[in-house]
Amino acid sequence: MTLTLENVSRSFQTVTAIKQINLTIKKGEVICLLGKSGCGKSTLLRTLSGLDQEYSGKIYFEGTPLTGVREEIGFIFQEPRLLPWLNVIDNIQFGLKQNDEQTSQRVHRFIQYVGLKGKEYIYPKALSGGMSQRAAIARALVCDPEVLLLDEPFSALDHFTKLELQDLLLKIQAKYKTTMVMVTHDIDEALYLADRIVVLSSQPGTIQQIVEVTQPRPRTRTSDGLKGLKEKILKTLHVE
Numbered sequence: 001m002t003l004t005l006e007n008v009s010r011s012f013q014t015v016t017a018i019k020q021i022n023l024t025i026k027k028g029e030v031i032c033l034l035g036k037s038g039c040g041k042s043t044l045l046r047t048l049s050g051l052d053q054e055y056s057g058k059i060y061f062e063g064t065p066l067t068g069v070r071e072e073i074g075f076i077f078q079e080p081r082l083l084p085w086l087n088v089i090d091n092i093q094f095g096l097k098q099n100d101e102q103t104s105q106r107v108h109r110f111i112q113y114v115g116l117k118g119k120e121y122i123y124p125k126a127l128s129g130g131m132s133q134r135a136a137i138a139r140a141l142v143c144d145p146e147v148l149l150l151d152e153p154f155s156a157l158d159h160f161t162k163l164e165l166q167d168l169l170l171k172i173q174a175k176y177k178t179t180m181v182m183v184t185h186d187i188d189e190a191l192y193l194a195d196r197i198v199v200l201s202s203q204p205g206t207i208q209q210i211v212e213v214t215q216p217r218p219r220t221r222t223s224d225g226l227k228g229l230k231e232k233i234l235k236t237l238h239v240e
């Protein structure tokens with residue numbers, strides 16, 4: 001499944017949030033969108049989700065124009081957005097059409113997969129931030145998405161939980177070959193996860209640089225190779 005963007009722009013009143021974005025995202029690729037606050041990362045992700053149709057240019061999902069939300073595309077937000085009146089199982093099951101034994105087994109399988117075994121009947125208010133985000137990941141995965149769009153999914157979590165969930169994403173990607181497009185502010189996170197890092201410039205958001213990260217996984221976060229790429233990105237973003 002390939003996502004293709006051709007000359008995609010999106011403006012709000014006087015602000016051009018993203019301008020003339022051309023990008024082809026290959027099946028199974030992990031792309032991180034990186035850039036300063038307000039540069040248009042979330043706008044670009046929302047446009048890719050099919051939720052926002054007010055853009056100019058073209059977006060193709062496996063060669064077919066994207067004309068709205070598609071069930072093959074899952075979304076994970078910064079906040080888990082669990083329904084407070086439903087327990088973990090029911091939150092994960094909520095979006096599924098079927099409610100049979102097979103579906104229930106599938107839900108349980110994903111609960112185990114994301115590390116929530118034993119927490120099935122807990123309600124969101126009693127879950128930690130990391131557990132809630134695990135539930136949000138399971139809720140997306142249970143729909144069998146070909147593409148996962150992630151908008152700063154770990155930015156509200158503590159450092160160690162964030163590292164654990166980054167590894168969970170890599171495990172998912174290795175197993176299901178899910179295409180992932182993730183917005184992040186965190187260069188180290190992008191270097192650890194991405195095949196390509198798309199660096200956006202601000203006002204208007206254009207593609208300033210695409211950095212390929214060719215280091216094999218699992219990557220060593222402190223390797224000289226990643227350090228070199230980090231310096232290159234910081235220079236692009238004009239950060240000392």
Ligand SMILES: Nc1ncnc2c1ncn2[C@@H]1O[C@H](COP(=O)(O)OP(=O)(O)OP(=O)(O)O)[C@@H](O)[C@H]1O
Pocket residue numbers: 012013015016017035036037038039040041042043044
């Ligand atoms: N619904 C909207 N109405 C008006 N302006 C908007 C809207 N959504 C985004 N913008 C503007 O578009 C620009 C890009 O916003 P966007 O949220 O995409 O940036 P971002 O890179 O994701 O920012 P951050 O990293 O702070 O989340 C900003 O100037 C923002 O104010």
